[in-house]
Amino acid sequence: MRELDLLSHIYRSNAGLPAGVTIPPGDDMGAVTLAGANMLVTVDQVADGVHVDLANTPIEKVGRKAITRNLSDVAAMAAKPVGAVAAACLPKGFGEERAQVLFDAMRSTAEYFGCPLIGGDISAWDQRLILTVTVFAEPAGIDPVLRSGAQVGDVVYVTGALGGSLVTLQDPPGYIHHLDFTPRLDLARTLAGNPATRPHGMIDLSDGLASDLTRLCEQSGACARIDASRLPISAAAGLASIQSGHPAWRHAIGDGEDYELCFAAHGEIPGEVDGVEITPIGEIVQRGSGDQSQGKVTMRLPDGSLLDVAGLGWEHSG
Numbered sequence: 001m002r003e004l005d006l007l008s009h010i011y012r013s014n015a016g017l018p019a020g021v022t023i024p025p026g027d028d029m030g031a032v033t034l035a036g037a038n039m040l041v042t043v044d045q046v047a048d049g050v051h052v053d054l055a056n057t058p059i060e061k062v063g064r065k066a067i068t069r070n071l072s073d074v075a076a077m078a079a080k081p082v083g084a085v086a087a088a089c090l091p092k093g094f095g096e097e098r099a100q101v102l103f104d105a106m107r108s109t110a111e112y113f114g115c116p117l118i119g120g121d122i123s124a125w126d127q128r129l130i131l132t133v134t135v136f137a138e139p140a141g142i143d144p145v146l147r148s149g150a151q152v153g154d155v156v157y158v159t160g161a162l163g164g165s166l167v168t169l170q171d172p173p174g175y176i177h178h179l180d181f182t183p184r185l186d187l188a189r190t191l192a193g194n195p196a197t198r199p200h201g202m203i204d205l206s207d208g209l210a211s212d213l214t215r216l217c218e219q220s221g222a223c224a225r226i227d228a229s230r231l232p233i234s235a236a237a238g239l240a241s242i243q244s245g246h247p248a249w250r251h252a253i254g255d256g257e258d259y260e261l262c263f264a265a266h267g268e269i270p271g272e273v274d275g276v277e278i279t280p281i282g283e284i285v286q287r288g289s290g291d292q293s294q295g296k297v298t299m300r301l302p303d304g305s306l307l308d309v310a311g312l313g314w315e316h317s318g
């Protein structure tokens with residue numbers, strides 16, 4: 001089953017939620033009212049064989065990613081992380097020393113980003129490693145940015161560079177983006193905290209721009225038109241392109257696990273915040289005009305032709 005289909009089935013089944021649910025399913029985090037304040041929450045998994053390959057990955061990087069994946073969702077809401085809980089299914093025979101390295105990496109990563117691990121659960125089973133992490137966050141003076149706020153006429157931006165997240169780089173040595181990325185927490189709050197630059201709608205790029213911009217558009221009841229020649233293509237995407245024979249733009253929109261931000265805004269967006277580049281790649285356009293249906297993302301290719309990018313992203317559920 002397609003992950004998008006399964007998620008939309010879940011969202012449809014969630015009609016009639018109580019008033020205490022302030023952000024319903026369908027965004028990067030949900031939120032409930034707790035003691036009169038908004039508390040945001042997200043949960044994500046790192047599964048051996050799906051999100052990491054344990055046989056070829058240092059265990060501390062696996063622990064780091066289990067935390068940073070969640071923090072990328074916190075960044076997508078422009079929220080401030082406050083704490084995390086984790087559950088681990090360890091393969092039998094995993095080894096105590098290895099488990100300690102894993103949990104030390106999770107704890108130190110969480111603390112580094114101001115999100116202390118405050119509890120968890122461990123079980124052993126005869127399958128591969130699964131780590132499940134839940135992160136709590138607060139608005140801390142900045143209203144969360146939802147996926148649903150993109151408006152026709154907004155410019156679409158992405159942070160950083162896209163594609164090739166599985167490629168091992170020489171510079172910095174051994175850098176592999178999907179393991180070593182920095183969640184864009186500070187950048188998101190810098191933009192969202194200033195009325196002149198606050199994004200109208202935002203999402204983090206976990207499944208690739210093709211899938212994730214489609215989600216932003218669906219939630220906003222709009223469409224998008226982007227331009228392949230404007231995409232910030234990573235050096236890693238260039239290397240992936242040489243290996244695969246596919247054009248680099250194909251890697252930039254479809255590889256997934258960029259953990260950059262994609263947002264729609266109408267303000268004076270700077271070209272860089274805290275050393276991270278921000279690139280305009282297209283615009284939000286009307287739904288229902290011509291052949292545009294809701295959520296449709298169209299990309300102009302280098303040869304001038306138009307491509308419907310639906311289905312070019314990465315599917316976790318296969």
Ligand SMILES: [Mg+2]
Binds near residue numbers: 073076203204205206
């Ligand atoms: Mg997300």
